[in-house]
Amino acid sequence: MNTLTATCSLALDDADDDNGCLQVVPGSHLEAELRPHRPVFKPSTNGERDGGHTLAAQLEADDKVVSLPVKRGSISVHNERILHGSPGNGSDRWRRTYIVAFRPKAIVDYERGVGFTHSHNDKVQWQTLLEGGPMHTSRREFLKHATALAGVACTSSAWAGAANDRLNLAFVGCGGMGSGHLGWALQQPDLRVVALCDVDANHLKGAAAKAPDAFTSGDFREVVGRDDVDAVFIATPDHWHALVGIAAAKAGKHVYCEKPLTNSIGEGRALVNAVKDAGVVLQTGSHERSNPGAAVAKRLVAEGNLGEVKTVRIHLPNADPHLQEVENFTSPPPDRDPPAGLDYDFWLGHTPVMPYNEKRCHFFWRFHRAYGGGEITDRGAHVIDLAHMILGLDDTGPVRVNAVGTPPKGDFYDAFITFRFDNEYANGLRMIGDNSGPRGLTLEGTEGKLFVAVHGCALSAEPASLLEGVSLPGIDPYATHRRSLLDAIRSGSGEVSAPVGAGHHTAVACHLNNLSMLTEKPFAWDPVAEQSDSDEVNAMLTPKMRAPWVL
Known part of the structure; x- marks a missing residue:
């Protein structure tokens, strides 16, 4: 049976941890067999969807549950085999989503044959189904192929910050490439520019005009040490990359550093060690990747x-x-x-x-x-x-x-x-x-x-x-490359395209x-x-x- 599936979700409202955004267990779609799922509540008898619609699967000790906050108008796509679900909406806000699900006809026929329609699965005879009754050849076969049932009630998040928090960025070097990075960041609703640095007051003045609420300084040390900075974009001449990058890493800040990473081999090794010792993420600005x-x-x-x-x-x-x-x-x-x-x-x-x-x-x-x-x-x-x-x-x-x-x-x-x-x-x-x-x-x-x-x-x-x-x-390779760092920070994966x-x-x-x-x-x-x-x-x-x- 062809089990390839995809679910496309269009967010009609902002979704975050407060109102129950989608959560997933990365990599779970690659497991050889779908994990057993069971209804959290008894199936309803009045036709309402609350009974057997909520499913749960057992999480393993090394599973990492990641929240996927989205802004209204965003589209997410996921494989139905991935363990996914929502902790529920505990807020007074809407969390509406328009879903288009792709399934091969064989999967649709199978789901309907056991009474599962994704939006109303109350007619599923769960006990018979899970114990390998006459509706399918075996429990193993069902768990392998019934990918549409891969919902999971998740309760934890891999990102400690609130999902609707914006990441706070600082920019060291505001001319040339720095100006381009800054202009892009100011257009992103999930980012906030909080600090600017340049030794050229003219560059700094131009940047401050675009981000008037940002702290400004000609000394990078006053910027990377700020408590409200999450990540630092470095677009200085090459001879400054190492010293600024090392200072940022030691201050616990994530880094986007223009290429070449440093202006000498020894400086590069020192920066690599500083990043690893601090446990932060650095994305090299090799955007061609x-x-x-x-x-x-x-x-x-x-x-x-x-x-x-x-x-x-x-x-x-x-x-x-x-x-x-x-x-x-x-x-x-x-x-x-x-x-x-x-x-x-x-x-x-x-x-x-x-x-x-x-x-x-x-x-x-x-x-x-x-x-x-x-x-x-x-x-x-x-x-x-x-x-x-x-x-x-x-x-x-x-x-x-x-x-x-x-x-x-x-x-x-x-x-x-x-x-x-x-x-x-x-x-x-x-x-x-x-x-x-x-x-x-x-x-x-x-x-x-x-x-x-x-x-x-x-x-x-x-x-x-x-x-x-x-x-x-x-x-836009620049935007994609910058996003690689921001996604790595939010997910906690630390995985970027140019580490x-x-x-x-x-x-x-x-x-x-x-x-x-x-x-x-x-x-x-x-x-x-x-x-x-x-x-x-x-x-x-x-x-x-x-x-x-x-x-």
């Missing part, structure tokens, strides 16, 4: 459609006007006093004191190694991250690194724009990168090739038949190639010990920090 094309590519590889993938090519073209400006920059503007409102010494942070220059600060900081890693950690972090995700390399890195690069002209910018690298992984994979286009990655297997574009993760394949029947829905370890290993791969270019040498790398066979490389893993900043 949240494009449908990334998931399709991962599935095609996992199912063997490409055969054995022996090579992945990373394409990072450098023809963009801003990259060519950096590549050929020989006449920088003169140094000058920082603009009014910019706390430039705080902006420099742990890095050496340098005179202010407009081409050293906002946006162009990423091409100075003290603050960023150049194109390989800018968009290269997206492309290499996709390769790690698709090929199952989130927990490891290369074991052999060989990269060559050409420094930009002049002596102002020092991050590489033109380069080529060839990395070997323990499983025999070669990751080869250069400035060929278009931007993205090519997975080369024994049975075919797959190109994944960045940005957007559009797919093309050789042969084209590899993508036959594949359709990629249009979504701290994955973000760290992607950043490590980027930094290793920069180190090979800087030392002009190939070297071996131990991805577990995070040490090289080169003393020169090991000495460059963590930057020396200017007082008072320390990891």
